[in-house]
Amino acid sequence: GNSVTQMEGPVTLSEEAFLTINCTYTATGYPSLFWYVQYPGEGLQLLLKATKADDKGSNKGFEATYRKETTSFHLEKGSVQVSDSAVYFCALSAVTGANSKLTFGKGITLSVRP
Amino acid sequence: GAVVSQHPSWVICKSGTSVKIECRSLDFQATTMFWYRQFPKQSLMLMATSNEGSKATYEQGVEKDKFLINHASLTLSTLTVTSAHPEDSSFYICSAPGTYQETQYFGPGTRLLVL
Numbered sequence: 001g002n003s004v005t006q007m008e009g010p011v012t013l014s015e016e017a018f019l020t021i022n023c024t025y026t027a028t029g030y031p032s033l034f035w036y037v038q039y040p041g042e043g044l045q046l047l048l049k050a051t052k053a054d055d056k057g058s059n060k061g062f063e064a065t066y067r068k069e070t071t072s073f074h075l076e077k078g079s080v081q082v083s084d085s086a087v088y089f090c091a092l093s094a095v096t097g098a099n100s101k102l103t104f105g106k107g108i109t110l111s112v113r114p
Numbered sequence: 115g116a117v118v119s120q121h122p123s124w125v126i127c128k129s130g131t132s133v134k135i136e137c138r139s140l141d142f143q144a145t146t147m148f149w150y151r152q153f154p155k156q157s158l159m160l161m162a163t164s165n166e167g168s169k170a171t172y173e174q175g176v177e178k179d180k181f182l183i184n185h186a187s188l189t190l191s192t193l194t195v196t197s198a199h200p201e202d203s204s205f206y207i208c209s210a211p212g213t214y215q216e217t218q219y220f221g222p223g224t225r226l227l228v229l
Contacts, residue, residue: 036220041222042222043118043207043209043219043222043223044158045220046217049217089157089158101163102148102160102218103157103160104150104158104159105157106156106157107157
């Protein structure tokens with residue numbers, strides 16, 4: 001079956017540090033890949049997505065590239081801010097479309113110190 | 115943007131009682147909603163797909179008689195945990211598909227504690 005593996009957390013960084021959060025997946029076919037973010041007290045929000053190999057999703061300074069050869073979708077940001085403190089979830093869906101089921105990783109908590 | 119709300123956000127109940135959790139799409143209609151469950155430091159696990167006007171579709175291993183789902187209207191789905199036990203204590207999250215980037219909109223979650 002499909003699965004998503006995220007690096008263990010939590011992660012604590014100083015403001016303006018470089019961020020990498022690793023995510024690898026197992027799936028048949030060509031899944032769509034997502035990063036969701038959950039700020040304190042709020043629901044999960046889509047951060048970025050990629051639907052095919054070598055696609056790069058980007059938003060709010062975050063980037064992730066769909067690497068089929070390494071089955072990875074690592075999240076990066078060059079300079080984190082305190083406001084980036086949240087829980088980040090990597091996810092996949094086997095088919096495109098909002099009605100498709102999502103498979104999530106465990107999530108990782110990011111704390112950014114001023 | 116589209117908003118999904120959940121009520122209550124926090125509930126504590128005694129073992130053996132039933133608890134109802136509501137999921138509402140506030141400014142859009144949703145013929146489908148998803149219910150997830152999340153244990154501490156674990157993934158969100160899809161429990162069931164709620165379909166307006168028809169029966170819910172449950173994932174393998176989820177007891178349909180234990181977790182009753184009713185999709186009463188295009189903006190409301192409810193999850194009832196019947197005869198709750200301490201092992202049902204968890205974080206329950208709902209989502210509804212949206213048109214923006216073909217993704218889902220998530221509610222803030224409901225934390226259930228069964229004593």
